[in-house]
Amino acid sequence: MGAGLGGTTQLWHNGLIEIDEAVFASHWPLQKSVLDPFYEQAFGLLSNTTLPFVRNAIERLRVRYRELGVPDGLMQGLYYPRWPLNVWESLKLQGRVSVERGNVVDVEVGGDGRVTGLVVVEAGESRVLRGDMFVLAAGGLGSPVLLQKLAKHQPLPALRHAGRHYEDHPMGFVGEVEVKVPLYRLWNFRVPGTDGNLRLPLVVQRAGLHVSFQLRPAANYYRNSRRERVGSVLNDLRRNPWNLRNYFSLFRHWDDVLDILSFKFGIKLPTRHYTLLMCAQMPTSPELALWGEPTDAQGGEVRKRNWQLSTDYLCNLQGAIDDVLAWLAPVAKRSRVFAGWQSGLRSSAHHSGTARLSADADTGVCDVDGKVHGMANLYVCDGSLIPASGIANTGLTIAALALRLATHLKRCGPLHDQVSNT
Numbered sequence: 001m002g003a004g005l006g007g008t009t010q011l012w013h014n015g016l017i018e019i020d021e022a023v024f025a026s027h028w029p030l031q032k033s034v035l036d037p038f039y040e041q042a043f044g045l046l047s048n049t050t051l052p053f054v055r056n057a058i059e060r061l062r063v064r065y066r067e068l069g070v071p072d073g074l075m076q077g078l079y080y081p082r083w084p085l086n087v088w089e090s091l092k093l094q095g096r097v098s099v100e101r102g103n104v105v106d107v108e109v110g111g112d113g114r115v116t117g118l119v120v121v122e123a124g125e126s127r128v129l130r131g132d133m134f135v136l137a138a139g140g141l142g143s144p145v146l147l148q149k150l151a152k153h154q155p156l157p158a159l160r161h162a163g164r165h166y167e168d169h170p171m172g173f174v175g176e177v178e179v180k181v182p183l184y185r186l187w188n189f190r191v192p193g194t195d196g197n198l199r200l201p202l203v204v205q206r207a208g209l210h211v212s213f214q215l216r217p218a219a220n221y222y223r224n225s226r227r228e229r230v231g232s233v234l235n236d237l238r239r240n241p242w243n244l245r246n247y248f249s250l251f252r253h254w255d256d257v258l259d260i261l262s263f264k265f266g267i268k269l270p271t272r273h274y275t276l277l278m279c280a281q282m283p284t285s286p287e288l289a290l291w292g293e294p295t296d297a298q299g300g301e302v303r304k305r306n307w308q309l310s311t312d313y314l315c316n317l318q319g320a321i322d323d324v325l326a327w328l329a330p331v332a333k334r335s336r337v338f339a340g341w342q343s344g345l346r347s348s349a350h351h352s353g354t355a356r357l358s359a360d361a362d363t364g365v366c367d368v369d370g371k372v373h374g375m376a377n378l379y380v381c382d383g384s385l386i387p388a389s390g391i392a393n394t395g396l397t398i399a400a401l402a403l404r405l406a407t408h409l410k411r412c413g414p415l416h417d418q419v420s421n422t
């Protein structure tokens with residue numbers, strides 16, 4: 001259950017992490033340096049602390065890992081504010097922004113090729129929202145479907161990419177490690193001067209893709225096949241914080257209890273046992289991966305997603321697991337890969353790429369400012385813009401792109417005289 005406007009959950013907060021500079025250089029139509037000022041602004045809004053301060057803390061934490069004997073390598077900093085910030089409330093937007101309720105079912109286009117309105121259905125009644133400028137922010141699953149509706153009226157070359165080039169992060173527990181050093185002290189590492197915690201996923205590269213691994217402190221060492229099905233109830237708690245069954249489920253997930261004690265209260269119980277949590281970048285494909293199908297005559301619709309992990313890709317992930325275990329060998333007493341770990345992979349819900357930024361209409365939907373190629377007054381601003389994320393959660397990047405678009409519209413857009421400094 002979400003907290004409504006403002007984009008946070010009631011119980012848990014997503015980590016804040018920048019997309020690696022190498023990913024920008026390989027996959028984005030702009031350099032990371034272009035987005036850096038907006039990364040800093042977004043980080044402050046979502047964490048109530050500064051990104052340069054946290055970057056310094058990341059470097060110090062890397063030193064701590066090396067001091068414990070973990071060889072040097074790519075460790076991307078993942079910062080978790082202990083308490084979520086709701087930007088709708090912190091920016092005091094109530095009363096300053098008009099909120100229209102309803103489900104957008106179609107796009108109206110004028111004779112000059114400009115979007116003139118959005119067809120909205122609520123409680124069986126249809127109406128059209130008029131405007132001069134439109135920004136789609138329906139997410140990596142929603143915006144491409146709206147763009148597919150637009151393509152029926154305006155068959156632009158760029159719109160052929162809507163719903164393609166889909167990326168998500170397969171995630172799952174893939175093994176266990178027993179270490180000889182007290183790494184638990186560095187898990188959910190409290191950043192001095194803030195109320196947040198740091199994690200440093202270990203990142204390896206295979207076939208041009210980034211694959212991250214977190215060593216999650218474990219209450220037990222999973223010695224037999226019955227207990228190899230390591231899971232987590234935290235995602236269920238995030239989605240349904242009012243379901244009491246999820247709280248009782250914690251008693252069957254002692255690793256989650258350790259995580260909560262560490263994250264929320266700074267209590268770190270000694271352990272040398274860890275489960276290996278993998279989160280992987282996946283290759284994108286020009287094949288259609290997202291579309292909508294009607295469910296009723298009143299505009300109801302269901303989103304369809306085609307998400308498949310090829311045999312070659314799974315083989316590369318196996319190689320990445322072998323690589324990270326070799327990386328950890330100097331501090332590991334023993335390690336084991338779970339049999340059948342592939343069947344436990346699940347979506348991270350980091351849906352992206354489906355209206356991706358591109359240099360031209362032949363390779364993507366939107367230009368570097370988020371404007372749909374060939375449209376004068378239609379922008380996209382959500383995860384669907386992101387052409388590649390490496391192993392990063394997409395939330396911070398989405399916020400940075402939103403701030404960059406706001407700056408662009410204020411400076412260059414036709415509504416710049418009406419846009420406030422906020």
